Amino acid sequence: MLDEQFKLETLKTIAETLNESVNQQEMLQSVLKQFIQITHFEAGWIFIRKNGVLKLAADEGLPEALSVNEKAPMCSQDCYCMSRYFAGSLTKATNIIECKRLNAAIQEGQYDTNRLTHHATVPLDTPEKSYGIFNVAAPERTEYEPDELKLLESVAYQIGTALRRIEQYEREELRVRLLEELNQFVQQLRQIRGIHSFLKMIVQELMNMYPFKAVQIHIGEYEYQFGEPDVEQQTVVNIPKIDGKLLYTPQHPLTDIEHEVLQLVVSHIAITYRDFLVREKETMMARMQERASLAQDLHDSVSQLLYSIVLTAQAARYTRSAEENEEPIKDIYNLSSQALQEMRSLIAGQKPTGLEKGLLTGLVEYAEKVHLDPHIHAEGSNSIPYSIEETLYRIGQEAIHNVKKHAGVQDIYLTLKRNEQGFTLIIGDHGIGFDQERWRDFHTYGLNGMQERATLYDGRVKIKSVPQKGTTIDVFIPSPKRCEGH
Numbered sequence: 001m002l003d004e005q006f007k008l009e010t011l012k013t014i015a016e017t018l019n020e021s022v023n024q025q026e027m028l029q030s031v032l033k034q035f036i037q038i039t040h041f042e043a044g045w046i047f048i049r050k051n052g053v054l055k056l057a058a059d060e061g062l063p064e065a066l067s068v069n070e071k072a073p074m075c076s077q078d079c080y081c082m083s084r085y086f087a088g089s090l091t092k093a094t095n096i097i098e099c100k101r102l103n104a105a106i107q108e109g110q111y112d113t114n115r116l117t118h119h120a121t122v123p124l125d126t127p128e129k130s131y132g133i134f135n136v137a138a139p140e141r142t143e144y145e146p147d148e149l150k151l152l153e154s155v156a157y158q159i160g161t162a163l164r165r166i167e168q169y170e171r172e173e174l175r176v177r178l179l180e181e182l183n184q185f186v187q188q189l190r191q192i193r194g195i196h197s198f199l200k201m202i203v204q205e206l207m208n209m210y211p212f213k214a215v216q217i218h219i220g221e222y223e224y225q226f227g228e229p230d231v232e233q234q235t236v237v238n239i240p241k242i243d244g245k246l247l248y249t250p251q252h253p254l255t256d257i258e259h260e261v262l263q264l265v266v267s268h269i270a271i272t273y274r275d276f277l278v279r280e281k282e283t284m285m286a287r288m289q290e291r292a293s294l295a296q297d298l299h300d301s302v303s304q305l306l307y308s309i310v311l312t313a314q315a316a317r318y319t320r321s322a323e324e325n326e327e328p329i330k331d332i333y334n335l336s337s338q339a340l341q342e343m344r345s346l347i348a349g350q351k352p353t354g355l356e357k358g359l360l361t362g363l364v365e366y367a368e369k370v371h372l373d374p375h376i377h378a379e380g381s382n383s384i385p386y387s388i389e390e391t392l393y394r395i396g397q398e399a400i401h402n403v404k405k406h407a408g409v410q411d412i413y414l415t416l417k418r419n420e421q422g423f424t425l426i427i428g429d430h431g432i433g434f435d436q437e438r439w440r441d442f443h444t445y446g447l448n449g450m451q452e453r454a455t456l457y458d459g460r461v462k463i464k465s466v467p468q469k470g471t472t473i474d475v476f477i478p479s480p481k482r483c484e485g486h
Contacts (some may be wrong), residue, residue, distance in 0.1 A: 014155055018162035022169055027162060028058035034273040036060045041136040048132040054082055063114035065105030068199035071321045072103050085133055093122035093149035115139035122156040131163045171257055178261040181209050196478055211251040219244040239266050242273050253424050284448040359389050360416050363396045373410045380418035388457055392425045395450045399427040399473045407431025422478035430470040
């Protein structure tokens with residue numbers, strides 16, 4: 001029989017340890033060690049249930065037979081106490097459970113069992129949840145007195161209650177962390193301007209916030225992906241009101257708090273994307289208004305002036321006394337006619353005249369008009385969206401103009417590549433070039449304009465120049481239909 005005072009002191013000591021703990025692993029190991037030290041039991045081990053499986057969470061005084069190979073014998077799910085636990089028949093402290101793990105070790109005879117053959121077991125239960133199993137053993141003991149089992153039940157209940165408290169603490173800690181990250185996520189989301197950057201940022205933040213193996217997001221015709229998805233484990237979440245879907249492959253099932261915050265993430269994605277569309281429309285309207293105002297100014301001044309130049313040049317062509325000037329005047333006529341056509345197209349908001357036959361052909365004709373000798377190369381046949389085609393054409397025009405003005409050569413090299421990732425335009429020459437380090441902080445209006453045009457579509461412009469060896473301008477704009485993470 002156990003002394004009543006001894007039981008009370010044991011429970012008090014255990015309670016003090018449990019109340020000081022906020023870490024599950026440390027708490028279980030500490031309380032198990034104390035229990036073994038102040039009782040006559042010599043060994044104990046605790047299994048905690050996680051994702052439907054009982055795993056060893058703490059142990060004290062295990063014999064050699066159960067400790068070998070990094071405690072491999074304790075990893076098996078085949079034992080009497082586990083079978084009864086999952087069957088629902090283990091509801092209170094029970095003794096005389098013959099241990100299959102120890103029996104196997106005794107039969108093999110390779111390792112010492114410290115004369116342990118049987119153990120007592122008790123479930124770690126609370127009214128709300130069952131957390132696992134608490135086992136204890138003593139040498140040459142095959143059964144335990146009722147008061148010993150009651151003490152074991154009391155300690156098990158204390159452990160279960162502490163596990164629930166720690167679980168609630170960890171839940172709230174997780175909730176606070178996820179909500180803080182959600183707040184940062186929303187703030188960053190509202191600063192994004194390009195659609196590809198918008199999708200990329202969403203995927204990267206979700207990978208940081210959650211234990212995901214892979215994440216995909218689809219909004220309309222746009223898509224971004226990171227990681228290798230597992231179709232069998234993949235979860236699909238619809239993003240309401242914006243024709244969107246979020247697909248993720250978790251490393252383990254999400255908790256209810258993680259699900260709750262993920263729904264908030266999805267809601268904010270929908271709200272922010274709609275705000276993004278509104279801002280985009282407002283920007284487009286502002287540009288249209290600015291363009292209309294500019295068109296009116298051009299029509300009233302530059303357009304009329306260019307038209308006069310064309311008429312004057314045309315009349316001069318047929319002046320016999322100026323036969324030696326016919327070729328320069330012809331050039332003036334052609335160039336000014338082209339400028340007039342471009343201006344009319346701009347005023348009407350139409351496609352630039354140089355693009356009627358395609359991007360590369362338009363740039364070739366433009367180069368020839370300014371007396372450059374173009375050499376072209378093309379790869380791929382993917383269709384280029386009009387807005388991107390016009391952007392590449394305007395950047396190409398500026399690059400051609402720079403070759404004519406600064407390179408000191410007539411040969412210009414134009415390369416157009418089209419593939420699933422996007423569109424690349426490369427304009428190069430073998431002219432005089434310039435020292436990039438010297439002019440690193442000097443940006444002309446034309447070069448700034450190139451970069452600004454490309455940035456509108458999440459593109460980039462790279463300039464490489466070497467004195468006396470030439471200059472290359474490399475422009476890339478990603479395809480609007482797909483952008484994958486790596």
